[in-house]
Amino acid sequence: MKPKNLQTKIFLDSGNPDETKKVIELLGFLDGQTTNPTLVSKNPEIAVRLKKGEKSTESELLTEYKNIVDEISRLIPDGSVSIEVYADDKTKAEEMLQQGKTMFSWIPNAHIKFPTTREGLAAVEQAIKKGMRINMTLCFTQEQAAAVYAATRGCQKGDVFVSPFIGRLDDQGDNGMDLIANIMKMYKVGDGHVELLTASVRKLDHLLYALQLGSDIITASFQVLKEWGEGGMPLPGDDFIYDSGNLKPILYKDIDLAKKWQEIAFSHELIDKGIEQFSRDWNKLKQ
Numbered sequence: 616m617k618p619k620n621l622q623t624k625i626f627l628d629s630g631n632p633d634e635t636k637k638v639i640e641l642l643g644f645l646d647g648q649t650t651n652p653t654l655v656s657k658n659p660e661i662a663v664r665l666k667k668g669e670k671s672t673e674s675e676l677l678t679e680y681k682n683i684v685d686e687i688s689r690l691i692p693d694g695s696v697s698i699e700v701y702a703d704d705k706t707k708a709e710e711m712l713q714q715g716k717t718m719f720s721w722i723p724n725a726h727i728k729f730p731t732t733r734e735g736l737a738a739v740e741q742a743i744k745k746g747m748r749i750n751m752t753l754c755f756t757q758e759q760a761a762a763v764y765a766a767t768r769g770c771q772k773g774d775v776f777v778s779p780f781i782g783r784l785d786d787q788g789d790n791g792m793d794l795i796a797n798i799m800k801m802y803k804v805g806d807g808h809v810e811l812l813t814a815s816v817r818k819l820d821h822l823l824y825a826l827q828l829g830s831d832i833i834t835a836s837f838q839v840l841k842e843w844g845e846g847g848m849p850l851p852g853d854d855f856i857y858d859s860g861n862l863k864p865i866l867y868k869d870i871d872l873a874k875k876w877q878e879i880a881f882s883h884e885l886i887d888k889g890i891e892q893f894s895r896d897w898n899k900l901k902q
């Protein structure tokens with residue numbers, strides 16, 4: 616059962632419905648699941664075919680993705696399931712929007728993942744007008760989180776997530792957890808319509824510190840959730856101190872949330888790298 620005093624929603628980051636079942640068994644609950652092209656490519660059935668050199672057409676691949684999220688959705692009908700649109704460096708907003716529309720119709724509890732790029736934000740501005748729930752992915756900066764806030768103004772709480780990727784920031788020597796703390800602080804003066812989803816969680820301490828900070832949602836791999844579950848689902852006490860080791864601090868910036876998203880400049884090498892990796896992992900499955 617979910618610990619009574621746990622407000623944060625716990626999601627599984629996986630493209631494998633068997634892991635969904637195992638986590639539900641282990642924890643006794645699961646609030647949602649996030650998927651992406653890389654995780655889909657690691658789905659056991661797809662991975663076996665990939666190893667044999669078998670490829671799928673675009674339409675077969677989308678059907679497989681649909682079947683995967685459909686199975687997950689049936690396991691957590693009251694939760695949220697994130698489905699990611701395909702985007703490379705040339706994909707335009709309109710194309711993302713069309714994909715998103717189709718994917719949103721696949722299951723009743725979808726959040727559609729769009730990259731937090733200028734094209735992704737332009738797509739989302741239209742998507743929310745059509746009533747789509749969204750999850751803005753590949754967030755590496757406070758400016759991107761501010762732009763998500765601005766682009767989705769007027770949405771209801773629960774309809775919009777922003778996903779900062781903390782593990783990837785850690786990988787390059789920056790303290791990813793600072794980004795979570797900074798976005799939480801920035802959003803405090805807002806209306807609360809964007810939920811912060813801590814993603815790219817690599818270890819139990821990431822999860823515990825995100826809980827301590829009060830992240831709305833945390834998505835974590837099967838391994839991390841297993842460790843947490845087997846440890847009795849501990850919550851961080853007042854004495855919990857996150858050790859960021861030698862990671863470089865990410866400093867807080869004052870950003871005006873009243874700005875239009877088009878006025879908020881941002882860039883980060885990990886956004887481009889992330890887009891490249893997701894598109895590569897998707898394309899390697901295709902004929």
Ligand code: G3P
Pocket residue numbers: 628649650651780782783814815816834
């Ligand atoms: O949901 C996507 C995010 O969690 C990615 O994690 O481990 O590929 O950086 P990772």
